[in-house]
Amino acid sequence: MTQAALEIKDAETTALITGSEAIAVACKLADVDVITAYPIRPYDTVMQYVAKLVANGELDCEYIVAESEHSQFEIVKHASAAGARVFCGSSGVGWMYAFEALTVTPALRIPMVAMVGNRALDDPGAFGVEHNDALAVRDLGWQLVWVDNAQEALDTALIAYRVAEDRRVFLPCAISCDGAFLTHSQALVKIPSSEKVNAFLPRYDRGDLLLHPDNPITVAPQANEDWLMEIRRQTAAAMERSYTVIREVYRDFERIFGRSYGNPFFEEYETEDADIVLVGMGTLSIPVKVAIRQMRKEGKKVGFVRMRWFRPFAAEELAKSLGRFAAVGIIDRDFSLGAPYLSGVLATEVRAAMYPSAKRPPIPGFICGLGGREVTVPDVVKMSDIVYEAADGKAQPLTQWIGLRE
Numbered sequence: 001m002t003q004a005a006l007e008i009k010d011a012e013t014t015a016l017i018t019g020s021e022a023i024a025v026a027c028k029l030a031d032v033d034v035i036t037a038y039p040i041r042p043y044d045t046v047m048q049y050v051a052k053l054v055a056n057g058e059l060d061c062e063y064i065v066a067e068s069e070h071s072q073f074e075i076v077k078h079a080s081a082a083g084a085r086v087f088c089g090s091s092g093v094g095w096m097y098a099f100e101a102l103t104v105t106p107a108l109r110i111p112m113v114a115m116v117g118n119r120a121l122d123d124p125g126a127f128g129v130e131h132n133d134a135l136a137v138r139d140l141g142w143q144l145v146w147v148d149n150a151q152e153a154l155d156t157a158l159i160a161y162r163v164a165e166d167r168r169v170f171l172p173c174a175i176s177c178d179g180a181f182l183t184h185s186q187a188l189v190k191i192p193s194s195e196k197v198n199a200f201l202p203r204y205d206r207g208d209l210l211l212h213p214d215n216p217i218t219v220a221p222q223a224n225e226d227w228l229m230e231i232r233r234q235t236a237a238a239m240e241r242s243y244t245v246i247r248e249v250y251r252d253f254e255r256i257f258g259r260s261y262g263n264p265f266f267e268e269y270e271t272e273d274a275d276i277v278l279v280g281m282g283t284l285s286i287p288v289k290v291a292i293r294q295m296r297k298e299g300k301k302v303g304f305v306r307m308r309w310f311r312p313f314a315a316e317e318l319a320k321s322l323g324r325f326a327a328v329g330i331i332d333r334d335f336s337l338g339a340p341y342l343s344g345v346l347a348t349e350v351r352a353a354m355y356p357s358a359k360r361p362p363i364p365g366f367i368c369g370l371g372g373r374e375v376t377v378p379d380v381v382k383m384s385d386i387v388y389e390a391a392d393g394k395a396q397p398l399t400q401w402i403g404l405r406e
Contacts, residue, residue, distance in 0.1 A: 128372015
């Protein structure tokens with residue numbers, strides 16, 4: 001980064017916007033070329049705000065309302081292959097309807113950025129937040145990141161483009177925003193200047209992978225057993241490199257914008273002297289932090305670790321951090337039917353990450369807040385008490401559901 005770029009005058013503005021609107025503003029700042037839309041709650045608030053920006057002449061892009069979520073993702077997939085910076089998104093069953101397109105996107109090395117307005121998967125019908133929709137692509141080569149406020153949503157969208165479009169990575173990235181709690185909640189957000197964004201985010205360049213008549217290449221070939229394993233390994237290598245690229249990009253973000261997120265992969269809150277910690281993702285951080293402040297006044301040393309990037313998963317780094325505590329409680333806003341110990345996805349991943357570690361504290365898991373049900377302060381206190389009991393050696397079920405009706 002040149003010194004001139006670093007000395008760009010700060011021309012930030014502040015706006016009262018929702019998490020969804022923050023993502024739309026990021027699309028404007030990133031000068032996205034092609035945006036597709038298909039309405040489904042709670043993601044549809046993004047496309048509505050994008051449409052407003054286009055109508056007002058604030059955003060110049062190809063804005064295409066598709067006839068389905070599947071078509072929506074297919075359009076941007078091919079536009080990206082032809083050199084366009086793209087954006088799209090969905091929620092819940094809409095995300096699942098696009099699954100064929102989502103499956104092939106990583107192996108085609110398409111660095112699209114998408115937003116998932118996290119929502120429960122039907123049936124029974126529910127519009128409230130769960131994380132199973134986004135987590136469905138966790139094994140396919142999608143980078144996955146969770147945010148917990150509108151400012152982080154805007155910043156992470158810019159970061160996601162920089163990471164995804166890095167030639168060492170070229171993998172799609174899904175930004176997960178909890179439905180209603182983040183997508184529809186307003187907050188004051190600092191909006192950076194276009195000059196700073198341009199200094200941070202270069203134009204998208206596919207190089208020799210550009211689909212163009214002057215560059216005759218094959219996209220989505222039928223490889224079968226001849227080359228499939230090699231293609232899978234190349235995709236896996238890109239995900240491995242993503243870990244390093246993410247660190248580089250966050251350092252550049254802090255240098256240019258003056259905002260630091262510390263460890264890119266997970267946030268630690270009140271962990272310095274904590275006896276036990278809770279671990280979770282997304283906006284449940286809000287009631288958890290409130291409860292922790294309350295419990296600390298009562299002398300209970302509880303901390304919180306909020307996962308940001310789920311793919312790539314910072315296993316060694318997380319294991320080193322969590323090994324400091326007497327016990328670790330994992331809060332899943334998802335579920336994995338038939339999983340080991342009937343646990344949620346996050347708990348299973350954290351336990352796997354801890355397995356090679358010499359320091360493995362007890363790790364009880366909790367299923368909580370499904371379908372948009374509130375995760376309350378009393379819920380958090382109850383989970384903390386259970387984790388304390390595990391730290392004291394009291395036998396605990398490895399998975400407990402919190403907040404169920406009696």
